[in-house]
Amino acid sequence: MAGITGYGAYVPMLRLALGKKGGPERAVANWDEDAVTMAVAAAIDALRGIDRASVDAVLFASTSYPFKEKQGAAIIAKALDLRRDVSTTDVGDSLRAGTNALRAGLDAVNAGSAKRVLVLAADTRMAAPRTALEANIGDGAAAFLLGADDVVATFERSHTVSDEIIDVWRADGDPFVHTWEDRFVVDHGYRDNVVEAVRGLLTKAGVAPKDVTKAVLFGPDARSHATVAKKLGFEGAQVQEPLFGRLGNAGAAFTPLLLAAALAEGKAGQRLLVVSYGDGADALLFTTTPQAERLEGRRGVAWHLARRAEMPSYDMYLKFRQLLATEHDRRAGAGLSATKHFRDRDSDITLRAQKCRRCGQVQFPRQRVCYKCFAKDEFDAVRLSDKVGTVKSFTFDNFAGSPNPPLVAGIVDVDGARLYIQMTDVDPKEVKLGMPVELTFRKIHEAGGTPNYFWKSTPLR
Amino acid sequence: MNKDAIRDKVAIVGMGCCKFGENWDKDPQDMIVEAAFEAYADAGIQDPQRQIEAVFCGAQYPSKGTAEVADALKLFNRPVSMVVNYCATGTDAFRYGVFAVACGMYDTVLVVGFDKPKDRGVSGPSVAVTGVRGLPATPAGWFSLCAAQYFQTYGAGREDLARIAVKNHHNGTLAPKSMLKREITIEDALNARIISWPFGLYDCAAQSDGAAAAIITRRELAKGFRDDYVLVRAIAIALGPNPQEDPDFDFLRWKPSAYAAEQAYAQAGITNPAKEISVAQVHDCFTLTELLAYEDLGFCEKGSAKEHIKSGTFELTGSLPVNTDGGLKTFGHPTGATGVRMIYENYKQLQGKAEQRQVRNATVGLSHNIGGAPQACGVCIVALP
Secondary structure (H helix, E strand, C coil): CCCEEEEECCEEEEEEEECCCCCCCEEECCCCCCCCHHHHHHHHCCCCCCCCHHCCCCEECCCCCCCCCCHHHHHHHCCCCCCCEEEEEEEEEECCHHHHHHHHHHHHHHHHHCEEEEEEECCCCCCCCCHHHHHHHHEEEEEEEECCCCCCCCEEEEEEEECCCCCCCCEEEEEEEEHHHHHHHHHHHHHHHHHHHHHHHHHHHCCCHHHHHHHEEECCCCCHHHHHHCCCCCHHHCCCCCCCHHHCCCHHHHHHHHHHHHCCCCCCCCCCEEEEEECEEEEEEECCCCHHHCCCCHHHHHHHHHHCCCCCCCCHHHHHHHCCEEEEEEECCCCHHHHHHHHHHHHHCCCEEECCCCCCCEEEECCEEEECCCCCEEEEEEEECCCEEEEEEEEECCCCCCCCCEEEEEEEEEEEEEEEEEEEECCHCCCCCCCEEEEEEEEEEEEHHEEEEEEEECCCC | CCCCCCCCCCEEEEEEEEECCCCCCCCCHHHHHHHHHHHHHHHCCCCHHHHHEEEEEEECCCCCHHHHHHHHHCCCCEEEEEEEECCCCHHHHHHHHHHHHHHHCCEEEEEEEEEHHCCCCCCCCCCCCCCCCCCCHHHHHHHHHHHHHHHHHHCCHHHHHHHHHHHHHHHHHHCCCCCCCCCCHHHHHHHHHHHCCCCHHHEECCCCCCEEEEEEHHHHHHHCCCCCEEEEEEEEECEEEECCCEEEECCCCCCCHHHHHHHHHHHHHHCHHHHHHEEEEECCEEHHHHHHHHHCCCCCCCCHHHHHHHHHHCCCCCCCCCCCCCCHHHCCCCHHHHHHHHHHHHHHHCCCCCHCCCCCCCCCCEEEECCCCCCCCEEEECCCC
């Protein structure tokens, strides 16, 4: 039987206070993060200790993915150094995209078309500045590995309702999510659909509300979430903490993130009810296995929530989202040369270095002739992205265009290869020679009006 | 390499240099003509159309290439070639001119280095974003990469860099054609806004427009132009690995400087540069670049630069004055012109014509450029006969 075999999560480091500092806050992506980079980070968390060549399919769910035509799952698969014949699919256009992808992945495993499926959900949704809707939104990503062996949570069954209602929407070309009047949306959209999906599932499964260990429930806001949980008959301890005031509604990644948090509690024999909402509702039932207690080494939601840094100001948030006019247009320029990118994909997207077969020197980027022993074309590929490096040199560059100067850059030594890269999610004061850093997939610039990705270093935390 | 192939075979008989600066009102041709005609006059050349047999030019930002120089000077019906080699461009153009004369192909050659970066509307080089690697692509960011390791290893700091800026600002006030003429204090340098740590504003060279020119000829013909000609003793170019990729780089030096110096010293027969060189113009695109050059060129022991900076070794009155005209820091840095401008300053110093900035007993002058990430270095040694 198909189920979840592993999970990972990613919550950006920055927090924007909703009112006074120290009070409720929401997680916000840094200026170099988007749905793709956060999905890669969550996937890396889930893939710890897993042979990446074993992944047969990637499903990427997002409503805020930056391209309309150009697949996110393909970029992610390349960044993760997955097999060339991996099946890649994007799922979008609805807050239910995360559970849509999860269901499709589970169906693929059950049908036998894939043995190991990677499901990713990530969102960085924006509402108009200073609205109540904006205050409820948080950014984040979750990742699940699905399969039939070593299952952590067995997929029991699901129930879905589809609905046509104008409640929450974003039209093509509009940067902001919109919503109809909240009481209408909550009563006739969220509440009615979720109640119908959950009751339908529990009836089919012959499970009473009291037999559910944890209800992992989507919610547009804290109050509606609590109201619907109560209406469904769940007591306080049965409801997975929805993280309002700490993370916020992470869109298509919201229910997946809460599920990752529930799985981290790691007890066998738990019945997990997983519910998302958006143009209808998906409800899925899982039962955890003893394997759940053996899964270790994931950072998951808790680690990421503990790792936080305050966004200095709301204006800085607006600047990061390019909602404030600035002299420096980050989209300016002709952008990447597609042919250069085509040749550099292994170096730039996969961060693949090469190791000389003669002298063993690891070097980056791609060279034809060895830097050390001058042998020609005698190299084996080495993946650097999952390694820890050390800072060999650094500078704080105020001259390079950055929404948040100074731009920290320097040389990082990874397995003997030298990378000249930027450092992100870092306070310049903490930068020291020899400090250990990990690598994180980020937007490097948006020249040409599209996100252009490369790796950066970030302090190992 | 035949280390004796060019030594003392080529003489500089005339040089010129336009005023460096943000020359908003000057085209490249205005600056090229000013530099070349000063060099003609200095060499006593009455009829350049007849006397100049070949032209070697260097520019990093050329809009028209070789035609920029040929059109400006109306030097047609003869070879005009252009060299690009990062900040060593001017030195490399001069090097090709020296070879052309030394091999006997031409009697008299004009070398022109020039650049017009200030037409681009930006300070510093523009970043062409066609890739994602190698960013941020700011020279201050690149050249600062030795700072953290050097400071930690040898106990140097920003104050040592500031003293270099103070020295070069002082020397610049004594050079009529320099861009900046303002004394600064160590505090000014330390308190200035940070461009790319550890470089504050005063640690960075002044990018400028400019042109410089040289007339060179075979040594046997030099007397026909002037008595106080200066000989080319050695000239070298060396490339090093990109320090951003080089797997065994220690970030305590710039490899290309040591490579080029080794070649040049072999050609010149110099074994003790600190004693045998009387005046030097070194590449001070940033103050740390000058500091590292002291050591990479053998002017002092590795790690000892800060003591020599404090004791004044490299000041106008010191035992080995460096950047006597203010250097890139205050004279300005039009990339292609810089190498030729440095030779101009050494030529004037050796002739005793450096006015208020004249150093004592100058007989051997060295000039040095390093550019790119940096990867390319040029070293030229000139000497009195």
